[in-house]
Amino acid sequence: MGASDFSNLPHIGESVRRKEDYRFLTGAGQYTDDIDLPNMTHAYFVRSPHAHAKVLSVNTEAALKSPGVIEVFTGRDVQGDKINGLPCGWLITSTDGQPMKEPAHPILALDRVRYVGDHVAMVVAETLEQARAAAELVEVHYEELPSVVDVAQVSAKGANLPVLHPEAPDNLCYHWAIGDKAQVDEAFKHAHHVTKLDLVNNRLVPNAMEPRAAIGSYNRANDEYTLYVSNQNPHVERLLMTAFVMGLPEHKVRVIAPDVGGGFGSKIYLYAEDVCLTWASKKLNRNIKWNCERGEAFLSDAHGRDHVSHAEMAMDKEGHFLALRVHTNANLGAYLSTFATAVPTILYATLLAGQYKTPQIHVEVDAWFTNTAPVDAYRGAGRPEATYLLERLVSRAAWEMGMGQDEIRSKNFIQQFPYQTPVALQYDIGDFHACMSQAQQKADVSGYAKRKADSQARGMLRGVGYSSYIEACGIAPSNIAGALGARAGLFECGEVRVHPTGSVTVFTGSHSHGQGHETTFAQVVAARLGLSVEQVDVVHGDTGRVPFGMGTYGSRSISVGGAAIMRALDKIETKAKKIAAHLLEASDVDIEFKNGEFTVKGTDKKVTFGQVALTAYVPHNYPLDKLEPGLNETAFYDPTNFTFPAGTYICEVEIDPQTGVTRVDRFTAVDDFGTIINPMIVEGQIHGGLVQGIGQALLENCVYDRETGQLLTGSFMDYTMPRADDFPHFEIGHVCTPCTHNPLGTKGCGEAGAIGSPPAVINAVLDALAPLGVKDLDMPATPHRVWAAIQKASHA
Amino acid sequence: MQQLKMNVNQKEVILNVEPNTLLVQALRESLHLTGTHVGCDTAQCGACTVLMDGASIKSCNVLALQAQGSHITTIEGLAQKDGTLHPMQAAFKECHGLQCGFCTPGMVMSAVDLCTRHPNADEAQIREQLEGNLCRCTGYQNIVKAVQMGAANMK
Numbered sequence: 001m002g003a004s005d006f007s008n009l010p011h012i013g014e015s016v017r018r019k020e021d022y023r024f025l026t027g028a029g030q031y032t033d034d035i036d037l038p039n040m041t042h043a044y045f046v047r048s049p050h051a052h053a054k055v056l057s058v059n060t061e062a063a064l065k066s067p068g069v070i071e072v073f074t075g076r077d078v079q080g081d082k083i084n085g086l087p088c089g090w091l092i093t094s095t096d097g098q099p100m101k102e103p104a105h106p107i108l109a110l111d112r113v114r115y116v117g118d119h120v121a122m123v124v125a126e127t128l129e130q131a132r133a134a135a136e137l138v139e140v141h142y143e144e145l146p147s148v149v150d151v152a153q154v155s156a157k158g159a160n161l162p163v164l165h166p167e168a169p170d171n172l173c174y175h176w177a178i179g180d181k182a183q184v185d186e187a188f189k190h191a192h193h194v195t196k197l198d199l200v201n202n203r204l205v206p207n208a209m210e211p212r213a214a215i216g217s218y219n220r221a222n223d224e225y226t227l228y229v230s231n232q233n234p235h236v237e238r239l240l241m242t243a244f245v246m247g248l249p250e251h252k253v254r255v256i257a258p259d260v261g262g263g264f265g266s267k268i269y270l271y272a273e274d275v276c277l278t279w280a281s282k283k284l285n286r287n288i289k290w291n292c293e294r295g296e297a298f299l300s301d302a303h304g305r306d307h308v309s310h311a312e313m314a315m316d317k318e319g320h321f322l323a324l325r326v327h328t329n330a331n332l333g334a335y336l337s338t339f340a341t342a343v344p345t346i347l348y349a350t351l352l353a354g355q356y357k358t359p360q361i362h363v364e365v366d367a368w369f370t371n372t373a374p375v376d377a378y379r380g381a382g383r384p385e386a387t388y389l390l391e392r393l394v395s396r397a398a399w400e401m402g403m404g405q406d407e408i409r410s411k412n413f414i415q416q417f418p419y420q421t422p423v424a425l426q427y428d429i430g431d432f433h434a435c436m437s438q439a440q441q442k443a444d445v446s447g448y449a450k451r452k453a454d455s456q457a458r459g460m461l462r463g464v465g466y467s468s469y470i471e472a473c474g475i476a477p478s479n480i481a482g483a484l485g486a487r488a489g490l491f492e493c494g495e496v497r498v499h500p501t502g503s504v505t506v507f508t509g510s511h512s513h514g515q516g517h518e519t520t521f522a523q524v525v526a527a528r529l530g531l532s533v534e535q536v537d538v539v540h541g542d543t544g545r546v547p548f549g550m551g552t553y554g555s556r557s558i559s560v561g562g563a564a565i566m567r568a569l570d571k572i573e574t575k576a577k578k579i580a581a582h583l584l585e586a587s588d589v590d591i592e593f594k595n596g597e598f599t600v601k602g603t604d605k606k607v608t609f610g611q612v613a614l615t616a617y618v619p620h621n622y623p624l625d626k627l628e629p630g631l632n633e634t635a636f637y638d639p640t641n642f643t644f645p646a647g648t649y650i651c652e653v654e655i656d657p658q659t660g661v662t663r664v665d666r667f668t669a670v671d672d673f674g675t676i677i678n679p680m681i682v683e684g685q686i687h688g689g690l691v692q693g694i695g696q697a698l699l700e701n702c703v704y705d706r707e708t709g710q711l712l713t714g715s716f717m718d719y720t721m722p723r724a725d726d727f728p729h730f731e732i733g734h735v736c737t738p739c740t741h742n743p744l745g746t747k748g749c750g751e752a753g754a755i756g757s758p759p760a761v762i763n764a765v766l767d768a769l770a771p772l773g774v775k776d777l778d779m780p781a782t783p784h785r786v787w788a789a790i791q792k793a794s795h796a
Numbered sequence: 797m798q799q800l801k802m803n804v805n806q807k808e809v810i811l812n813v814e815p816n817t818l819l820v821q822a823l824r825e826s827l828h829l830t831g832t833h834v835g836c837d838t839a840q841c842g843a844c845t846v847l848m849d850g851a852s853i854k855s856c857n858v859l860a861l862q863a864q865g866s867h868i869t870t871i872e873g874l875a876q877k878d879g880t881l882h883p884m885q886a887a888f889k890e891c892h893g894l895q896c897g898f899c900t901p902g903m904v905m906s907a908v909d910l911c912t913r914h915p916n917a918d919e920a921q922i923r924e925q926l927e928g929n930l931c932r933c934t935g936y937q938n939i940v941k942a943v944q945m946g947a948a949n950m951k
Contacts, residue, residue, distance in 0.1 A: 015892075017889055017890065017892075018889065018892065020897070021888070021889040021894060021897075022881075022889070023897075024894055024897030024900050024901075025871075025875075025881060025885040025888055025889060025894070025897075025900060025904065026831070026871065026872065026874075026875055026879075026881075026885070027829065027830065027831015027832070027870065027871035027872040027901050028831065028872075029831070029897050029898075030830075031830075031833070031898065033830075033834075034824075034830035036828070207932060208896070208898075208932055209833075209835045209841065209843060209896065209898040209899045209930060209931065209932050209933075210833070210835065210896065210898040211835070259896075259897065260896065261833075261835075261896045261897065261898025261899075262895075262896040262898060262932050262933055264932070291834075293837050294835065294836035294837045294838070294841075295837055295838075513896050514895035514896030514897070514933045515895070516895070680892045681892065683892075684892050684895060684933075684934060684935075684938060686935075687934060687935030687936070687937045687938065688895065688932070688933045688934055688935045689935070690935055691935035691936065692932070715836075715837070715838050715840075716836050716838050716840035716841060716930070717838050717840065721840075721930050721932075723926070723927050723930065723936075724922070724923040724924075724926040724927065724929075724931075724936040724939065724940065725920075725923040725924045725926070725927060727923075727935070727936060727937070729919070729937060729940075730935070730937055753935070
């Protein structure tokens with residue numbers, strides 16, 4: 001079935017209320033910490049208090065004598081059982097042809113700790129209180145070493161810096177580049193004007209509201225492990241843990257990701273704690289639960305962003321972009337997290353064409369090890385960093401050229417598709433002008449001058465900021481991803497199981513941790529089979545029930561996971577038509593299927609989907625010589641390209657020049673996600689993304705102390721989480737150019753808000769501050785930073 | 797261990813608890829009311845919000861013994877016995893005021909208390925009153941909408 005036929009089906013485009021809500025609203029949701037297994041013990045991790053130190057000894061004697069303690073595990077125990085370190089899933093090759101530096105990432109530290117929070121030992125006791133108390137008694141003798149936490153610091157040439165890993169003597173993981181440098185250099189020679197910008201993409205802590213949690217369980221009867229874990233991709237977790245770390249066969253390990261309280265990327269990865277619990281559950285023959293405390297999550301969850309970049313745009317005298325030159329230093333943290341290396345390269349530099357027909361682009365990336373928690377994908381993963389850089393640069397170029405922010409964008413928008421960018425991607429479709437003009441209309445751009453005058457009358461500064469983003473979603477096809485260094489396939493799997501009475505269970509390799517798959521995917525199946533949404537249940541998050549899967553990240557669930565279900569539905573429809581043909585005594589090529597009924601072309605003979613389903617399982621009148629009984633089909637779908645959601649966001653801020661307090665007064669987001677299945681859910685995704693993006697722009701900042709390497713923003717008291725009163729009511733709009741290469745026409749909507757919004761906010765802040773002479777400001781634009789920038793400009 | 801008597805969701809309960817047991821631990825671990833969640837360790841996130849004698853409190857920040865003799869309502873006690881949702885729960889569903897569901901029980905309990913105290917709260921007041929509850933998924937917009945609808949339907 002094609003995308004245009006699909007979008008006209010019933011339930012498609014309907015804001016169906018969510019099937020999953022009842023359990024969440026009545027306290028019946030089951031998150032990992034809510035699971036209570038018999039014989040449960042509790043784990044607590046001893047973590048490094050130092051940013052960098054030698055581990056001279058770990059003495060567990062006193063802890064072992066502590067009440068209730070069952071065992072204390074150290075790095076030596078892990079090593080003794082030949083458990084490998086955590087793998088990195090994406091190989092990046094440096095410009096000199098050498099593979100990236102890939103130092104060991106031990107499950108528990110051996111002789112060195114490399115960041116505050118690094119895992120050193122695991123205490124298992126009968127109760128959590130006992131485990132926590134005993135952890136205090138584990139004596140670790142450290143010899144402190146100097147540390148480096150800051151990407152600007154670590155990348156400074158000639159600095160006498162501590163070395164984290166002997167494999168990387170200058171702390172550089174890789175130097176990578178994309179694009180044609182000679183052509184870019186040539187284009188710059190002919191530029192009428194060059195706009196230059198240095199910027200910082202601030203480090204963030206994902207902070208899903210449910211902290212990470214896991215339960216390791218082992219069954220002696222069949223030698224099988226079960227890991228319950230708050231995770232976004234249980235099959236990937238199992239693959240990494242079995243094949244790369246523990247050397248176990250996959251069929252002996254089941255990973256269950258039950259209700260998961262948000263992920264935002266931070267629960268994609270295989271973490272050391274997950275391995276420890278699984279491994280120790282067999283050693284102790286006990287179930288072991290670990291629930292991450294919030295303070296521990298700040299220290300040990302993979303963080304996001306943390307780039308320092310320099311960018312230059314060459315333009316002709318009309319403001320057409322001629323060439324873009326970018327250099328980025330990216331902080332990877334102390335070790336390589338699962339997809340860390342792909343974020344500042346494949347997911348970042350390839351997006352730097354943005355929505356513009358810039359003919360030449362060259363990007364260089366240096367990725368560094370520092371004494372901080374590992375950095376990996378966080379909502380948007382590379383694409384927010386690309387968008388922030390490009391959209392800041394474009395607005396600045398507009399101001400320098402005396403053009404409007406909208407004018408310079410419109411002038412350079414790509415208008416013909418497919419469009420091959422100079423940085424590897426090929427955009428299949430889009431309508432950037434339509435997004436811009438709808439955004440301007442919804443933002444009431446024509447009323448801006450009056451609002452600005454009103455603000456001025458109250459002694460306030462008002463500014464407007466634009467951002468036109470594009471993102472590449474789906475993180476597939478597998479062969480292209482493989483050629484770019486991915487060490488895994490990136491398809492998705494779906495199974496459609498029609499039951500004898502005509503209801504359906506769908507098994508998907510995608511995972512929902514807030515996105516509402518149980519509803520959206522049910523809408524897809526109900527639409528195709530002519531059922532009600534209530535008749536379709538969606539199962540996800542269990543390697544024991546779902547055939548296979550690659551999970552949820554990169555806004556891929558509907559476009560890749562949903563497409564796999566569509567393929568399975570095609571198979572169901574084909575077989576069901578054969579059964580219907582038999583019942584109707586017709587040829588299956590003459591059978592039509594619509595609204596849950598099979599009819600013979602040109603006749604009034606018909607049979608319902610329910611009758612066909614029953615016949616498939618009660619095959620008394622059935623072509624058993626030609627057709628197997630049953631109606632249950634599985635499909636794998638590997639896309640032929642990324643999908644490319646795009647949009648324009650317009651932000652208006654009001655700033656109090658006396659205090660530096662910035663208030664987002666209006667925010668308009670117009671996105672093109674292709675086909676929309678459930679507008680209510682899609683808008684919810686936008687709202688959430690916007691708050692994370694505006695949060696990055698104004699509030700959130702993860703800070704390590706440069707002297708001691710201590711995390712200064714290690715709790716909700718220190719790290720500013722966005723709250724309800726930080727935001728206005730968002731205006732949302734949609735443009736639809738259906739994706740050309742998947743059967744739904746969808747593009748994905750999970751990350752857009754977080755990608756498009758930060759530059760819109762900062763451009764608005766800079767627009768407001770321009771009359772005071774402020775030209776630059778880094779995120780987050782806190783009152784203190786804004787006030788200081790005003791003071792500095794006024795004394796310049 | 798000390799004896800704790802309280803009424804939880806219209807049922808009298810008697811528990812033996814340690815002096816340092818938190819109310820949220822007593823609810824989750826002793827009474828298996830796991831709808832009340834723990835999202836932080838500094839009383840910031842509000843996922844553990846329950847009603848104590850009708851007023852919202854953060855149950856991670858109250859000792860179980862402080863609830864001696866009190867009436868506690870958790871998210872499990874809000875709907876009617878036949879499963880019909882409380883107007884605030886129904887409004888959260890109708891307005892898509894929840895995504896991952898983790899902050900939701902605390903958010904709903906705070907919202908019920910908010911509407912009891914301010915039945916006519918406007919959008920700005922609702923946003924201000926929800927300061928003590930963090931949500932990382934919804935961007936708050938649909939929560940605000942849900943609270944407005946819930947407030948109207950609670951009257």
